[in-house]
Amino acid sequence: MSDQTPSNPTPAQPDSNHRGDDTLDAALEYPRVRVKPGRHFPFLARHPWVHAHALVPEKNSLRRGDIVDLVDIDGGFLGRGLINPDSKLRVRLYSFDPQQPLDAAFWCGRIDAALARRCLIDGQSVERQSPDQQAERLIFSESDLLSGLIVDRYADTLSVQFAAGGLLKWRDVILDHLRSACGARQIVVRIDEKTASLENIDPEVASQVIPESLLDGEVLYQQNGLQLAVDLLGGQKTGGYLDQRLNHLVAAEYCKGKRVLDVCCYTGGFGLVAAKHGAESVLGIDSSAAALETAQQNAQRNELNQLDFRQGDCFDVLKDLADEGQQFGVVVLDPPRFAGSRHQVRQALRAYSRLNSMAMRLLPPGGVLVTCSCSGRVSRADFLNMLVDVGKRTRRDLIILENRGPAPDHPLAVSCPESNYLKCVIAQAQ
Numbered sequence: 001m002s003d004q005t006p007s008n009p010t011p012a013q014p015d016s017n018h019r020g021d022d023t024l025d026a027a028l029e030y031p032r033v034r035v036k037p038g039r040h041f042p043f044l045a046r047h048p049w050v051h052a053h054a055l056v057p058e059k060n061s062l063r064r065g066d067i068v069d070l071v072d073i074d075g076g077f078l079g080r081g082l083i084n085p086d087s088k089l090r091v092r093l094y095s096f097d098p099q100q101p102l103d104a105a106f107w108c109g110r111i112d113a114a115l116a117r118r119c120l121i122d123g124q125s126v127e128r129q130s131p132d133q134q135a136e137r138l139i140f141s142e143s144d145l146l147s148g149l150i151v152d153r154y155a156d157t158l159s160v161q162f163a164a165g166g167l168l169k170w171r172d173v174i175l176d177h178l179r180s181a182c183g184a185r186q187i188v189v190r191i192d193e194k195t196a197s198l199e200n201i202d203p204e205v206a207s208q209v210i211p212e213s214l215l216d217g218e219v220l221y222q223q224n225g226l227q228l229a230v231d232l233l234g235g236q237k238t239g240g241y242l243d244q245r246l247n248h249l250v251a252a253e254y255c256k257g258k259r260v261l262d263v264c265c266y267t268g269g270f271g272l273v274a275a276k277h278g279a280e281s282v283l284g285i286d287s288s289a290a291a292l293e294t295a296q297q298n299a300q301r302n303e304l305n306q307l308d309f310r311q312g313d314c315f316d317v318l319k320d321l322a323d324e325g326q327q328f329g330v331v332v333l334d335p336p337r338f339a340g341s342r343h344q345v346r347q348a349l350r351a352y353s354r355l356n357s358m359a360m361r362l363l364p365p366g367g368v369l370v371t372c373s374c375s376g377r378v379s380r381a382d383f384l385n386m387l388v389d390v391g392k393r394t395r396r397d398l399i400i401l402e403n404r405g406p407a408p409d410h411p412l413a414v415s416c417p418e419s420n421y422l423k424c425v426i427a428q429a430q
Contacts, residue, residue, distance in 0.1 A: 030068055033069075065083075065168065065170075066082070077098045093147070094110075110144070110145055114146065115181060135222075137242050140410050143419045154221045157185060158178055159190065188210075188232040191207055209233075229267075231294065243410045244269060244270075251330075254368045259280055263285045264336065271295070282308070284307060318355070318359060319358065329368065333369070335352075336374070345375075345378055348377070380423050402426040404425070
C-alpha cells in the first residue's frame with residue numbers, strides 16, 4: 001500500500017515571504033504551510049495541533065503523510081510535521097528543530113524514548129512487569145510527542161491505534177520497531193470509525209493483525225488481582241481503559257460492605273474491583289450488550305457472585321432507580337466523552353450536571369460519589385464548578401475526598417493541555 005511506504009522529502013521552492021533566517025536556511029527544507037497572522041503563538045509553545053482554519057489557504061499538491069514545515073506569515077520556522085489535506089486537524093507537529101528530519105530513525109527514537117519513560121515510571125523494564133501488572137499504556141499520543149499514536153500492551157499482545165492519517169505512511173516502520181522493542185507475540189492495529197471518518201481513511205484497510213494466524217479471540221491479562229479479558233478487535237478504542245486502573249483500586253476501598261451502582265460500567269471496571277474488595281453488591285449499567293456480556297464473563301472468571309448487570313441508557317436507568325426509591329452507598333459515574341471539540345463544552349457540562357444530579361438522588365447522607373470525565377476539552381476547574389452547581393441544584397453538600405487523574409503511564413504534556421483529560425473525583429454527599 002502506498003500509505004505505508006515512507007516517501008523522501010520533496011525540496012520546497014523558496015518562499016517569497018521567507019525572512020532569510022540563517023538557521024532555517026541551513027536546515028533541511030520541506031514544503032511549507034503558513035499560519036495566518038497572529039495564529040502562531042500556540043506553536044511557539046509547542047502545541048502539536050494545527051487546524052485548517054489557522055492556515056493561509058494555498059493551492060498545493062500535498063498528499064496525506066507528506067512532511068511539511070509550518071511557518072509564520074513572514075516565513076519564520078515554527079515546527080515540522082505531517083499533513084493530512086483531508087482532515088480539519090490539518091497538520092500534526094512532531095519536531096520544533098529545523099535541522100531534525102522526520103525519517104525512520106526519528107520515529108524509532110521517539111518510540112524508544114516513550115518506552116524508556118515507562119521504565120522511569122515503573123522503576124523496571126517493560127518486559128519485566130510483575131504478574132499483577134500485565135497491562136499498561138506504552139505510548140500516549142501527544143504526551144509522548146507522537147501525536148496520533150496510542151499503544152497499549154495486554155500480556156504479550158500490543159494494541160495500536162492510529163488516530164492520525166498522516167502517520168499511516170510510517171505504519172510499517174512503527175509496527176516493526178514496536179514488535180522488536182517490546183518482544184510482542186502479536187499486534188492488533190485499530191482505527192475506530194469516527195476517527196477514520198475525520199481523517200478520511202478506510203478503517204478496514206488501515207486495520208491489521210500481525211501475524212493474522214495468531215489472534216484467537218480475546219486476550220487475557222492480570223490487573224488489580226483480577227484475571228480480565230479484552231476484545232481487541234470488537235472492543236472500544238485500544239481495548240480496555242487502562243487509565244482508570246488505579247482509580248478502580250482506590251475507589252474500591254470506599255465500597256467495602258456497601259451497595260454499589262456502577263454507571264457506564266463497560267466491561268466491569270470499577271464494579272469488578274469493588275466486588276473483589278468486599279462490596280456487598282454491585283449493579284453495573286451500560287448501553288452495550290456486548291460490553292455487559294464481557295463484564296459478566298469477567299465476574300464469573302473471578303468467581304465474583306455479587307454483581308448484576310442491566311442494559312440501558314444511563315439517564316433512563318438512573319431515573320428508574322430513583323423512582324423505585326433505591327439507595328446505594330456508592331455511585332460511580334464513568335460516562336463516555338461528552339465533549340469532542342471546544343464547541344461542545346457547554347453541552348457536555350450540562351450533561352455532566354444532569355447525570356451527577358440524578359446520581360445524588362440515589363445517595364443517602366454520607367454516601368460516596370465517584371464521578372469521572374474523560375473529556376479533554378472540559379477542564380478540571382470546569383468539572384469542579386459543575387459539581388458546585390450540582391450541590392446547589394440538589395441542595396446537598398459535596399465534600400471532595402480525592403481529586404485524581406489517570407495512571408502514571410498516561411503522562412501529561414504541558415504544551416498540550418488537552419492531554420490532561422481524565423478527572424476522577426471521589427466525594428462524600430451530605
